[in-house]
Amino acid sequence: MSRLSEKERVGFKKMFISMTTDDLKSLSDTVTNKMIFVENLTEATEAILSFSKNAEELLRRKKVQRDLIFRYLATEGVAMPPSSEKHQLVKRTLQLWSSGEADETELQQPAASDSMEVKPVVDFDPLVLGQQFCQWFFQLLNSQNPSLGQKPQEWGPQHFWPDVKLRLLSRTTSEQKEEIPGAELVSLRLLALTSSERLLFNPNLEPRGLKAVASSHGLVLVSVAGTIHRDVACLGVFEQVFGLIRSPQDENSWKIRFINLSIRGQDALGGAEAAAPALSYSSSELKQLCS
Known part of the structure; x- marks a missing residue:
């Protein structure tokens, strides 16, 4: 089962807001091997977070696209060159979540x-x-x-x-x-x-x-x-x-x-x-x- 920290869970929830319903359900199918049936965005999100082994594996999924991570970092105040490749954005996101710069209270915007x-x-x-x-x-x-x-x-x-x-x-x-x-x-x-x-x-x-x-x-x-x-x-x-x-x-x-x-x-x-x-x-x- 998932070993995501609370900061990582909150970060993914913010990121998933920009995904379409179809893409999020498709990601849920991939992560759970279609063993979990989901009916809405909330269920899809919880299934993805519960069955992902770690944050890096989930960030590297094909459905978690480069532009999705780029936009998330921008909203967190982390400026990355627009030419950044996905692996660079993944690395910076993991640093953000492990550094204490982002935490679960950020869902309630200050x-x-x-x-x-x-x-x-x-x-x-x-x-x-x-x-x-x-x-x-x-x-x-x-x-x-x-x-x-x-x-x-x-x-x-x-x-x-x-x-x-x-x-x-x-x-x-x-x-x-x-x-x-x-x-x-x-x-x-x-x-x-x-x-x-x-x-x-x-x-x-x-x-x-x-x-x-x-x-x-x-x-x-x-x-x-x-x-x-x-x-x-x-x-x-x-x-x-x-x-x-x-x-x-x-x-x-x-x-x-x-x-x-x-x-x-x-x-x-x-x-x-x-x-x-x-x-x-x-x-x-x-x-x-x-x-």
Whole structure:
């Protein structure tokens, strides 16, 4: 019988949410040798988890497809290059479950306002803050995508300064520019990208894809590049610059002061490789934005 840990069981349940009923029942037949008849998704899931020998064996099953694991890791805030092969995704998932980064309480999604309270420390490292912020922000934003089948985390204007400004440049078949002021409108426009347009943002948190600098008067700039997906299709790449300032009214948590978001569709890439895109901003250019 199964030797899955509780963390592994919870992880698989999250992963299986994205599977079709037919695929899940087929996986149940394979795992149980068709000895267990299941009538619905819940029974199929329990049969699979009960009769699987271990997590690695189940992850390597043909029906547990590469893209399924990739999307699961993205929702857990683990950024992997879109070009990653299945065995690499399996290895990273097993590391996640054994490290304590993921646990059974994550089924009850934590309030996003709690997870962004990065307390100020003396001589803090802007890059560490940038990594923490990007993991938090993109997990929160991606959770609004209904195609992931998960409970959306708490999104809203509370994460932005009231006078925040969003500059959005989109290059697909044509070029479109938008400039949106105010926390309410910025919140709604970003929400539409994932909730209505069903986009999934996969940031590249490796050194080539993430930079962060801090000014002497409290502004931290975080620049990140990544890929944009809809379901299993890669639509293009994005580059995003955040301006962050602490809010003394909210226990010194960080709030977003401005966002510059540039999106390039596959047509605009001109054949360039979309996997694990690198930033076009240099650290010196970011510092100029601070001034």
